[in-house]
Amino acid sequence: MDISILKKEVIQYSKQIGIDKIGFTTADVFTELKERLRRQQELGYQSGFEKGTIEERTEPRRLVPEAQSIIAIAVAYPSRMKNAPRGTKENRRGIFCRASWGVDYHVVLRERLEKLANYIKEKVPDAVTKSMVDTGELSDRAVAERAGIGFSGKNCSIITPEFGSYVYLGELITNIPFTPDKPIEDSCGDCRKCLDACPTGALVQGGQLNAQRCIAFLTQTKTFLPDEFRDKIGNRLYGCDTCQQVCPRNRHVDFHHQTEFEPDPEVAKPLLKPLLKISNRTFREKFGSMSGSWRGKKPIQRNAILALAHFKDKTAVKDLIEVMREDVRPEIRGTAAWTLGKIGTEEAFAAIEEAIAYETDERVIYEMEKGLQFRRND
Structure with a gap:
């Protein structure tokens, strides 16, 4: 041959x-x-x-x-995304990164x-x-x-x-010795748009990433999100596209010839409040075919709660109170409590004060105290 x-x-x-x-x-x-x-x-x-x-x-x-x-x-x-749905004050939406x-x-x-x-x-x-x-x-x-x-x-x-x-x-x-192709010359030049735009400073320098600070990584973790990143996550449910979006090489780049990767708008940009109490079965049925579901629903739910904090969505207070009171997972209860404090209605603060009296997990209590601190700081 x-x-x-x-x-x-x-x-x-x-x-x-x-x-x-x-x-x-x-x-x-x-x-x-x-x-x-x-x-x-x-x-x-x-x-x-x-x-x-x-x-x-x-x-x-x-x-x-x-x-x-x-x-x-x-x-x-x-x-x-073609026909991307728009969120409203009553129905806020999150977003999965393009790679998902x-x-x-x-x-x-x-x-x-x-x-x-x-x-x-x-x-x-x-x-x-x-x-x-x-x-x-x-x-x-x-x-x-x-x-x-x-x-x-x-x-x-x-x-x-x-x-x-x-x-x-x-x-x-x-094991076939194909003739190798030549690498392409680096064309970034003096441009540093991605470095300047990175929300968390995860791009330490050109070509060097601190993954521990990268939102794309952080959205996949299952623990409490460190405080310094909570205001940075925005409405991202999985992944982050910022460093790609600002790249001049991506200007006007948009290919739709691979039909498998065409997004379902209601899946790629879902409503946030329904995610708070979504069952495992419904989560698998709706999101199971996308790469962003590989870590399960817990990180997505935590990120959805933080997105509601980002929007200070008062219409979500009742749902968040229910999650804080009833969810068996400390990371979800605690994040809901912190978000209630961030939203900052009297109903939210009263619910945190009531729940903290019978909460037994120290991590959740800590988040509740941080939530109540928002009132003291106002």
Whole structure:
């Protein structure tokens, strides 16, 4: 088999199965990434969601000993929602980040990588392949950058010339020695719009992210959200798009040709109050097919409560009181109490004072006291 011909055939086939961009690189060690990951680990900047050791994340042959090449793919997703519903004072809405719109991209990209692997194995029966999307050991961004998919921007996203940074990434390790493609030159220049716009200062410097401060990470946690971030979360239920939205490379970028990623407006931008008491079954039925549901309903509910605090939504007071009194989860009860104080009606303060008398969880009591402090500060 002529490898150069096979490469052209793989590229052509990738277009037929809905892959927007494809690139090839070697299976060599990601030396620079290894040093960067070690530094991130030392600084405590990792999210904790990373899979594998630093060696496994930077040495492809630890995953596939026969590895010769890595095929990187990119699939575009929309940046704008058609017929987006507008919230009102009586019916406020939250928002899921664009990368969570439509069908879970892990599912979609894995299916396309599986088709690609099967195609390669039809051509080369003894081909060895291993694919991964986001949750694998390899860094999708590092692979995509070296394979020429795009350059790694200051916002820590891969920025493609065609689709900006609104792309999902995946890769396929193989034992076939494809000719590698050339990386794309970094084009951020002196621009620092993403650095200046980051709500929490999570972008420490161009290309360096403190994941512990990143709203995209914080919205996925299940504990009490640290106080300093509560006013920063806005109405975000999952993820954060700020550093992508302000990027000049994303201006006028909006692709809707991948139908799986077309958002259902009522799911991607749902009403907040119904989320407070949503059952597990209803949550799975409504949100289960999107990537933003992977941590379950608890983080989404906590974020919805904080979004109501952001809006100071007085119409939600009765619902929040019920949650504070009856929810079995301390993080939800406590966050509801804090939000009631933030909203600041007399009914809200009276309910906190009543509930604090029989609350037994010290963490919830602490949140109740912080809620009552809003009245003292007025």
